[in-house]
Amino acid sequence: MxxxxxxxxxxxxxxxxxxxxxxxxxxxxxxxxxxxxxxxxxxxGINVQTLELLQASGLTDRLLAAGLKIRAAHLHLDGTPLADLDLTQADHRYNFLLALxxxxxxxxxxxxxxxxxxxxxxxxxxxxxxxxxxxxxxxxxxxxxxxxxxxxxxxxxxxxxxxxxxxxxxxxFLGARYEEQWSLADISVDWPYGMDAVNLFLSRGGDVLFTVPIGPDRIRAISQTAHVLELLPSGSTVTGTHWESQFRVSLRQAxxxxxxxxxxxxxxxxxxxxxxxxxxxxxxxxxxxxxxxxxxxxxxxxxxxxxxxxxxxxxxxxxxxxxxALEPGLAQSARNFVLRNIVPLKPVQRLIAPNLLGIER
The missing domain is CATH 3.50.50.60 (FAD/NAD(P)-binding domain)
Structure with a gap:
């Protein structure tokens, strides 16, 4: 051998x-x-589970030094604030998402x-x-x-x-492919949402835009539509495009x-x-x-x-x-109600934050 x-x-x-x-x-x-x-x-995105697992190999401190610590998530509906998530509500030394x-x-x-x-x-x-x-x-x-x-x-x-x-x-390799054509872009952008949190932009039409900062002036934008940049909120000015891609997504498991x-x-x-x-x-x-x-x-x-x-x-x-990605209807209305009225409650946030950070008990 x-x-x-x-x-x-x-x-x-x-x-x-x-x-x-x-x-x-x-x-x-x-x-x-x-x-x-x-x-x-x-x-x-590097989550808490990964940071814990790589501690013994000496990699965690290096990753932390290189990445951005994201401690909040902001949710929007058709340009209007819907809810804010405080990831530091997680009872853990790594109460953040690491962007790298x-x-x-x-x-x-x-x-x-x-x-x-x-x-x-x-x-x-x-x-x-x-x-x-x-x-x-x-x-x-x-x-x-x-x-x-x-x-x-x-x-x-x-x-x-x-x-x-x-x-x-x-x-x-069992499963199926989602119907949607997805797209992403890594861009330098001037916009009113800062560079210290992830943002989820929902729409009543069903389109979704998710952004995460990956540098001092750079974000990753991703959508389940074919043209992610068209979903950027008003007040956004793209000053540089570093990478764009369209792709299909599957849900499969061996x-x-x-x-x-x-x-x-x-x-x-x-x-x-x-x-x-x-x-x-x-x-x-x-x-x-x-x-x-x-x-x-x-x-x-x-x-x-x-x-x-x-x-x-x-x-x-x-x-x-x-x-x-819910389309207009009763389910979407119920989701929006929960996000607006239930999610901001601190006891709820203490339950949600660990799941979003990938904390495994």
């Missing part, structure tokens, strides 16, 4: 798994078919990986996979076109929603997270709407659970642990999306 564990995919999930294994003394190889780590902001572009998160992860003696083998792709009583036998395509065959005790697929590992294992000595984590195991900012965080949780179980010799229980947690988070994000 050239390593105990092979990790396929070197995004935040794969790098976290490698870091957690390396600090436990496990020999790891981490491969990725891309030439370099992402330069895009992609996932921008994924490009920066990956930079910090890769730096820590290197400190532990690991590295990402880039332009390296999994092309073959087989299992027997002795472990997992894989074939890799190497930079320049050569190949390598190796055997490992365990393989973790952290290679995204179109996972090569999941497909090679013939694990069904039927199981393991097959023999092969395992799935992150988007390879589950994908869902951006509502709640849970995607990358749930994947990092998977990665930490995998490393802990590998070290403890309890990987047989990985899927039984992680699958129900994934299903619960997928359900939360689906409900959040459907509630925010």
């Amino acid at each position: 050239s390593a105990e564990v092979l990790i396929v995919g070197a995004g935040p999930v794969g790098m976290t798994a490698a870091i957690e294994l390396l600090r436990r003394g496990v020999d790891v190889r981490l491969i990725d078919r891309s030439e370099q780590r992402t330069e895009l902001s992609k996932a921008v 572009p994924q490009s920066e998160t990956e930079r910090l992860l890769e730096a820590r990986l290197g400190e532990l003696g690991g590295r990402v083998e880039r332009l390296t792709e999994l092309t073959g996979l087989g299992q027997d009583a002795n472990g997992v036998r894989v074939t890799l395509r190497l930079p320049g076109g050569g190949t390598e065959t190796m055997r490992v005790r365990a393989l973790l697929g952290a290679d995204g929603g179109r996972s090569t590992v999941r497909e090679a294992l013939s694990i069904p 039927e199981r997270y393991q097959e023999g000595a092969c395992y799935l984590a992150g988007d390879a195991a589950h994908v869902h709407s951006p509502a709640g900012g849970r995607g990358m965080n749930l994947g990092i949780w998977d990665a930490c659970a995998f490393a802990e179980r590998y070290s403890a010799g309890t990987l047989a229980g990985y899927s039984a642990e992680r699958h129900p947690i994934g299903a619960r988070i997928l359900g939360i994000t689906d409900r959040m999306f459907r509630i925010t």
